[in-house]
Amino acid sequence: MSDTKKSPQGEWSSHFAFILAATGSAVGLGNIWKFPYITGENGGGAFVLVYLLCVALVGLPIMMAETLMGRRGRHNPVTTMEALTAEAKADEHWHYLGWMGIIAGMLILSYYSVIAGWATAYVFKAFSGSFFDADAHAIKQLFADFIASPIQLIFWHTAFMLATMSIVKRGISHGLEKSLRFLMPCLFVLLILLVGYAMTTPGYFQGLHFLFNADFSKLSGNSILTALGQAFFSLGIGMGAVMVYGAYLPKKISITETVVIVSIADTVVALLAGIIIFPIVFTNGLEPNSGPGLIFETLPIAFGSMIGGWLFGILFFVMLVVAALSSSVALIEPTVTWLIETRGFSREKACLWSGLVTWLVGFASIFSFNSWSEFKVFGLTLFELLDYATANLMLPIGGFAIAIFAGWVMVRDHSEQELDLPNPQSYQIWELLIKYLAPAAVFFVFLDVVGVL
Numbered sequence: 038m039s040d041t042k043k044s045p046q047g048e049w050s051s052h053f054a055f056i057l058a059a060t061g062s063a064v065g066l067g068n069i070w071k072f073p074y075i076t077g078e079n080g081g082g083a084f085v086l087v088y089l090l091c092v093a094l095v096g097l098p099i100m101m102a103e104t105l106m107g108r109r110g111r112h113n114p115v116t117t118m119e120a121l122t123a124e125a126k127a128d129e130h131w132h133y134l135g136w137m138g139i140i141a142g143m144l145i146l147s148y149y150s151v152i153a154g155w156a157t158a159y160v161f162k163a164f165s166g167s168f169f170d171a172d173a174h175a176i177k178q179l180f181a182d183f184i185a186s187p188i189q190l191i192f193w194h195t196a197f198m199l200a201t202m203s204i205v206k207r208g209i210s211h212g213l214e215k216s217l218r219f220l221m222p223c224l225f226v227l228l229i230l231l232v233g234y235a236m237t238t239p240g241y242f243q244g245l246h247f248l249f250n251a252d253f254s255k256l257s258g259n260s261i262l263t264a265l266g267q268a269f270f271s272l273g274i275g276m277g278a279v280m281v282y283g284a285y286l287p288k289k290i291s292i293t294e295t296v297v298i299v300s301i302a303d304t305v306v307a308l309l310a311g312i313i314i315f316p317i318v319f320t321n322g323l324e325p326n327s328g329p330g331l332i333f334e335t336l337p338i339a340f341g342s343m344i345g346g347w348l349f350g351i352l353f354f355v356m357l358v359v360a361a362l363s364s365s366v367a368l369i370e371p372t373v374t375w376l377i378e379t380r381g382f383s384r385e386k387a388c389l390w391s392g393l394v395t396w397l398v399g400f401a402s403i404f405s406f407n408s409w410s411e412f413k414v415f416g417l418t419l420f421e422l423l424d425y426a427t428a429n430l431m432l433p434i435g436g437f438a439i440a441i442f443a444g445w446v447m448v449r450d451h452s453e454q455e456l457d458l459p460n461p462q463s464y465q466i467w468e469l470l471i472k473y474l475a476p477a478a479v480f481f482v483f484l485d486v487v488g489v490l
């Protein structure tokens with residue numbers, strides 16, 4: 038593989054374009070919808086602390102590894118893994134890692150799109166003034182009535198999948214760049230404004246206390262696995278999405294710098310979401326552990342009572358949908374490039390088939406919120422099962438494999454060359470993290486969950 042090799046799917050137009058796309062993939066429902074609700078379910082501060090450690094010590098080095106593997110392999114995850122194993126003269130079974138990524142991406146998108154559909158529906162609810170002067174009880178009822186209706190959920194899930202696939206059809210580096218350039222900064226400004234609102238609520242300090250006061254007695258082995266899984270989910274690593282984005286990365290761009298910027302932005306957005314939501318929870322006497330509906334049961338209360346709340350409500354949900362779109366295209370892109378590069382599909386046809394399958398799988402999650410809510414496997418609804426299997430199992434296993442591959446299998450000169458760190462010491466720090474710490478952390482968390490520790 039020569040240094041000048043480019044991905045057959047094209048390249049990012051600039052460094053900024055790549056940062057935008059990578060931030061777009063990282064920042065999404067994971068930060069604004071999932072982080073607050075799982076923090077609420079896992080007792081707050083201690084969980085947040087473990088999450089931050091997972092991001093810094095495990096997520097960051099693995100994200101660097103995944104990007105550099107993508108840039109060296111220059112293709113979809115399966116072909117990239119084949120090329121890298123050939124180059125390192127390693128066992129060919131490594132390409133299963135690419136396969137797992139493709140499957141994980143589609144499974145995640147199947148439920149991600151359902152939730153993004155809720156956010157899309159809430160744009161219209163905000164617009165029609167449904168939140169106006171509504172109290173906590175009315176907002177909760179509004180949400181309960183909404184998810185009880187399969188027809189509505191199917192409608193919005195379909196709309197969101199169509200939007201995703203029409204962007205992917207145009208090729209992500211063209212389809213998304215322009216809108217992200219404008220919308221990502223707007224999302225950030227809006228979050229800051231909402232923090233301003235949260236500060237005026239009587240529950241503000243109680244919310245902060247919940248989020249930042251670490252009480253380790255509330256932490257179980259499964260909470261630690263959830264924190265680890267969330268670090269992977271939120272950064273968007275462990276399944277080849279970053280690998281594919283790395284494949285479009287020109288040689289001259291610093292991987293380390295980009296990855297650090299993206300993970301800081303991702304973490305800041307998640308924390309801001311928490312700082313906004315928990316004060317509203319405590320001010321209105323709600324339960325922090327109410328599950329996946331948390332943001333839909335809390336934020337509308339704020340929009341219904343604050344000055345300018347009608348406009349802020351619309352803007353907020355629009356931006357949430359855009360943030361979700363820029364993540365969902367990253368989730369399906371590995372499958373689409375794989376179909377194009379190895380099955381000879383046109384981009385349109387690849388989008389049609391991968392979109393159709395993902396859309397159908399999404400029905401399992403939709404019904405798990407209403408008609409099939411009593412149907413449980415291992416005590417979990419189908420939505421919970423999909424989420425657990427992907428975020429808590431497939432992503433950490435994928436991340437573990439990436440760490441082992443980049444740390445132990447790849448030719449050292451190649452990873453050093455791709456990372457291009459300013460001095461040998463920084464490379465050694467990365468090497469230490471990727472060879473020992475990151476895989477060991479994932480391994481011990483798994484042992485803890487299966488009860489060996």
Ligand code: TRP
Pocket residue numbers: 062063064065066067068145269270271272273274275276278364365367368432
């Ligand atoms: N990181 C995104 C979010 O927080 C979701 C996402 C995008 C993702 N690409 C991914 C999750 C790859 C896992 C793997 O919403």
